[in-house]
Amino acid sequence: MKNLKIAAGITLLVLGLTSCKDEKQERAQKTVENYVVYVDSVKNVAVADLKDNWKSVEAEYDRRAQEAQAALADIKDNAAATEKINESKIKYEEFKKELTAQLVPAPGPKQQLRDALFGAGKMGDDMNFSWVNAQNIHSVYQQFVHTVEDNKDKYSREDWDEIKLMYEALDSRKNTVEKEGLSAEDNRKIAGLKIKFAPMYKINRMGAKSEENKEAKE
Incomplete structure (x- = not known):
């Protein structure tokens, strides 16, 4: 049991x-x-x-x-x-x-322009260029100038004003970078890009302004 x-x-x-x-x-x-x-x-x-x-x-x-x-x-x-x-x-x-x-809201026209000139997310409203250094500044100028060259016929007068603002800020950063080890070769290449940009900006901005004035009269 x-x-x-x-x-x-x-x-x-x-x-x-x-x-x-x-x-x-x-x-x-x-x-x-x-x-x-x-x-x-x-x-x-x-x-x-x-x-x-x-x-x-x-x-x-x-x-x-x-x-x-x-x-x-x-x-x-x-x-x-x-x-x-x-x-x-x-x-x-x-x-x-x-x-x-x-x-995520789509970037406005100004941010789209900055993204095209420098790369997506690289440049915001703060215009902080700390990411540009002696090693990459030539490629930054290269992208900037070539992008402007490829789209110069599409830009409005306001676009050109923004481009000039960004260009001058990049130039200001270059003055700092030159003291941080910018090579002579890259400096020469940047000088060549600047020579290409100056007349392109002057002529096309003037053309954009004339076109806007013409449209305003019509």
Whole structure:
């Protein structure tokens, strides 16, 4: 009788442990599914609503992603669950990239011009040229002058005024860079670019102004 009681007790214990394991695995599977559903639901929210709550959405995503990743340890055969998580991660990152592009306002005409002259994001309203040094200043002048040359027929008088402002600021930076190890060869190349720019600016700005005056009279 005693042996039967012990055997029954062991059986109940095993069943209890199995039940706990099953429940733990079910919870883990549910956690993964909740993560997948969350990603799909975010993609269906209006952009305007996401714009106002994006930080909260990202925080919730990070929490659910971490929980889903941790839940894999409680799933015996987790290959399918791992695939689901990875697919949802890719979906989310692609969606985030598209959304970010929509949320960031397009640069205005002046910033577009600066981006073309110096490279995207290099020059803002602060006109900070600290990124220009003895090693890259020749390439900066080169991009500036060649960009102006390629687009000289498209610029308005206001564009030319902005170009002159940027050019003079770059020249001012050059005075500093010359004391910081600017090579004689790069200095000569920059001098050649400056010789090309000066008449191009004078002639084309004058032409843009004349064209605007003509249009104003008409």
